[in-house]
Amino acid sequence: NAGVTQTPKFQVLKTGQSMTLQCAQDMNHNSMYWYRQDPGMGLRLIYYSASEGTTDKGEVPNGYNVSRLNKREFSLRLESAAPSQTSVYFCASTPRTGAYEQYFGPGTRLTVT
């Protein structure tokens, strides 16, 4: 039981390049989330998926797109990376939306030059 896994762990992009961050969970959770973590700013929600087939914007969705590929997988895409997107990205999941703690993946450290 691996929990929440993320790939890659590290990535360096040039401005304007695109990439997809992958996230998968093996806990049969319905809800999945993407956050970014910046120094002194905590975690900010980018997008979330309450259940398979649905996605919604969070607090900071601009410049990102998501796909809930199936119940297990939730990917985050940067179409045209910008230096402001340099951050650590965390994926998380919960059994469903509501009164549940979040289970986090190990994070992806992204640098955009």
Added chain:
Amino acid sequence: AQSVSQHNHHVILSEAASLELGCNYSYGGTVNLFWYVQYPGQHLQLLLKYFSGDPLVKGIKGFEAEFIKSKFSFNLRKPSVQWSDTAEYFCAVNARANAGKSTFGDGTTLTVKP
């Protein structure tokens, strides 16, 4: 909209000192409250949570937190810290009427000196 404020950005303590980290939230309805910890180089993991019932909740590694509804607070405490408690601590609120989306505080970095 819900928001979370953590009062201390960086706390430095010596081993065996007592710890209290402040957390206040802003939301008028029913909330669920969490403290998460992020050890250096690791991902966030749950320390403790409050959903309902006894406002004093106990978590892992000797941590506890008290929910004071009248003060909109959920402060984290530990009577005697250890060097291994060095980490970043995040308070989070999840409003039941807000589709379960959590809002995190900015985090408090705790450094424990041996």
